[in-house]
Amino acid sequence: MFRKVLIANRGEIAIRIIRACKELGIKTVAVYSEADRNCLHARLADEAVCIGPAPAKDSYLNIPNIISAALLKGCDAIHPGYGFLAEDATFAEICARYRIKFIGPPPHAIELMGNKAKARQLAQQVGVPVIPGRDHVESEREAVEAARQLGYPVLIKAAAGGGGKGIRIVHSEQELLRNLSIARTEAEAAFGNGAVYLEKFLEEPRHIEFQILADEHGNIIHLGERECSLQTVRHQKLLEEAPSPAVTPSLRERMGRAAMRLAAAAGYTNAGTVEFLLDRHGNFYFIEMNTRIQVEHPVTEMVTGIDLVKEQIRIAAGERLSIRQVEMRGHAIECRITAEDPRRNFAPNTGIINRLILPGGPGIRLDTHLYEGYEIPPYYDALLCKLIAHGRDRNEAIARAQRALSEFVLEGIRTTIPLHQRLLAHTAFRRGAISTGFLPRFLAEEFEG
Numbered sequence: 001m002f003r004k005v006l007i008a009n010r011g012e013i014a015i016r017i018i019r020a021c022k023e024l025g026i027k028t029v030a031v032y033s034e035a036d037r038n039c040l041h042a043r044l045a046d047e048a049v050c051i052g053p054a055p056a057k058d059s060y061l062n063i064p065n066i067i068s069a070a071l072l073k074g075c076d077a078i079h080p081g082y083g084f085l086a087e088d089a090t091f092a093e094i095c096a097r098y099r100i101k102f103i104g105p106p107p108h109a110i111e112l113m114g115n116k117a118k119a120r121q122l123a124q125q126v127g128v129p130v131i132p133g134r135d136h137v138e139s140e141r142e143a144v145e146a147a148r149q150l151g152y153p154v155l156i157k158a159a160a161g162g163g164g165k166g167i168r169i170v171h172s173e174q175e176l177l178r179n180l181s182i183a184r185t186e187a188e189a190a191f192g193n194g195a196v197y198l199e200k201f202l203e204e205p206r207h208i209e210f211q212i213l214a215d216e217h218g219n220i221i222h223l224g225e226r227e228c229s230l231q232t233v234r235h236q237k238l239l240e241e242a243p244s245p246a247v248t249p250s251l252r253e254r255m256g257r258a259a260m261r262l263a264a265a266a267g268y269t270n271a272g273t274v275e276f277l278l279d280r281h282g283n284f285y286f287i288e289m290n291t292r293i294q295v296e297h298p299v300t301e302m303v304t305g306i307d308l309v310k311e312q313i314r315i316a317a318g319e320r321l322s323i324r325q326v327e328m329r330g331h332a333i334e335c336r337i338t339a340e341d342p343r344r345n346f347a348p349n350t351g352i353i354n355r356l357i358l359p360g361g362p363g364i365r366l367d368t369h370l371y372e373g374y375e376i377p378p379y380y381d382a383l384l385c386k387l388i389a390h391g392r393d394r395n396e397a398i399a400r401a402q403r404a405l406s407e408f409v410l411e412g413i414r415t416t417i418p419l420h421q422r423l424l425a426h427t428a429f430r431r432g433a434i435s436t437g438f439l440p441r442f443l444a445e446e447f448e449g
Contacts, residue, residue, distance in 0.1 A: 001317050002077040006070045009081030011369045013042035017079045020309040029073045029122035033059035035377040040369045054379045077101040086292040103316040106290045106446045109268045113289040117159040118195050123286040126265045128258045132283040133199035150200045159195035204435040205277040212261035213302045214269045219321045220245050222256040223304050224328045232441045240296035241333045245432030271312045302332035302390040331397040332390045335420045336383040342419045348382045351413040359407035363400045365392040
């Protein structure tokens with residue numbers, strides 16, 4: 001097992017990793033930017049190192065400074081969390097060069113599954129269904145020909161994209177030609193790779209993802225699915241739950257086996273998430289794989305009783321999986337509470353939290369880095385807190401989430417708490433009648449009606 005782990009991240013996920021390390025008896029080193037000098041993760045770790053100015057490019061994305069901090073403090077492993085450098089194959093390679101274990105998948109798997117077109121090709125090779133599309137679109141002529149064969153609407157997607165970025169929906173040939181060069185430019189700016197491909201756009205699908213764990217000895221399992229259909233028009237998730245109201249035991253088995261088959265073919269180890277779209281007829285299609293711990297991992301932990309971060313650390317240390325295939329127990333819902341104003345198209349806002357009362361009680365978990373008097377910096381993700389509710393069934397989980405949200409007091413900034421309260425009370429949500437198109441319609445009803 002590792003002696004000391006550096007956490008190359010900030011906020012609630014850094015705290016989550018620090019806590020897992022403490023329970024495993026591992027010393028921790030936090031890194032922080034000048035803007036995060038008073039952040040809670042820097043206080044909770046055994047040691048802390050400032051790695052640069054506030055902008056992420058100068059601190060949390062500054063590979064030389066992070067590696068230097070790890071070497072200075074004698075760390076034998078780095079956990080990247082999610083975001084920042086978590087899916088950077090070059091960073092993983094540099095860690096290996098300095099004999100620092102990267103707590104995540106090997107670089108070749110990150111690179112392979114990070115290229116959406118190559119990941120799609122691999123899925124096809126191992127019999128995992130993919131959405132009809134054209135993997136390579138080099139010219140306008142090829143794009144027009146492919147779109148005619150697929151039928152409109154189609155998606156233009158960045159080959160190196162992820163996190164909902166680099167996606168455009170087009171409904172006609174004119175829109176396709178108008179958006180193709182724009183999509184390439186956006187992809188180049190966001191990912192350093194302007195390659196795009198086309199996919200058939202599915203009407204009203206569900207977004208279902210499967211959590212997998214794979215060790216370095218060839219053992220692999222899945223931990224069931226998460227329902228992640230409630231997303232904004234920018235494909236940013238707002239609420240997740242496990243299990244999905246739409247997934248039957250037989251469908252779960254087929255999707256889980258497909259996820260494991262794909263991960264095995266990629267030579268994948270550690271924790272990862274295989275994402276699918278599920279249509280209204282029960283057909284599922286692979287869309288991408290996230291090669292890191294997910295923001296929504298707590299809902300899986302709540303229904304399986306498995307600490308995914310500890311499993312990540314154990315796998316990276318060379319241990320075999322200590323668990324076999326598991327069953328989900330009860331139901332869990334995660335509300336992402338962010339410093340955003342839904343009435344202004346989720347515009348981020350900053351300020352000082354001048355009053356804070358956190359909820360609790362049966363079945364409630366809070367992952368957060370907040371404290372009274374904390375000043376939210378303008379440089380990073382707007383996520384403030386993840387409120388996770390667990391119950392014997394979906395109705396109890398919803399009731400507990402509603403109760404906890406009503407207890408939550410967070411003053412000084414606008415947050416998404418009121419939006420979550422209205423969403424959980426919505427009749428269609430309570431029936432489980434949701435899709436990726438549900439939230440945009442709900443927001444339009446709430447704020448434009």
